[in-house]
Amino acid sequence: MKYEDLTHKIIGCAMKVHSTLGNGFQEVIYQRALAIEMQKQGLEFQREMEMSIFYEGYDIGTRRVDFFVEEKIMLELKALTNLEEVHLAQAMNYCQAYNLPIGLLVNFGAKSLQFKRVYNLTHPENKDYKNNNPKIKKS
Template sequence: MKPIVNSSYKNSELTGKIIGCAMKVHSILGNGFQEVIYQRCLAIEMAKTDLLFAREMEMTIYYDGIEVGKRRVDFLVEGIIMVELKAVSQLEDVHLAQAINYLEVYKLETGLLINFGSRSLQVKRVTNEYKLDR
């Protein structure tokens, strides 16, 4: 049931398109803006490339069958790729844990954690290994 990072490239064509959009946004804006600015710009770029996406998609979190809260993922692309954005100087383990938890809660196989806050764009592909077994 352990999620892993950078091990599966099943959705590499789709994730490649998303990363390309993020690279364009970062090359134009650079770092230093709030996350919401990058989110809006990435939505523009993904729309230009005809990617279907939901922005700030709210999902219910359950514990032992009981609703305990709600969380919003920045993007759900083509119904199968979770994209979580950050605008921090450096990605931390807590950011990766959040992305992994989103994959598990949303029952998705593949996600991207994208950080616009560093001088160079940081991208982590995250795979829910447990989902691969289903």
């Protein structure tokens, strides 16, 4: 899988943050802690980066992505009791709208860290990727 090492490193940072803070904080607290941990691990990122959303080549608005890591991976954070399919669909839609091959959805609000690699199935880099029923993983 392309970017496997990078996504693994990001997930490791999220696990460190979750194991240190536990669940129960607001999303912004996890975002700040994750920024510190990713910086310690030497990852380059932009936080709260405003990105344009396109529809058939037209710029139709913007959305702030929680993190854009190494100019490759969109990272969307949540602090919910449990991730649901709607959150997975949202992250997949962001990958499509930003024309990125892969993103990560991470939830700090559950008792165990939840994460999911999400793929833009329309991106040329993912033409061979088949995943009709993605599941949310728990650590």
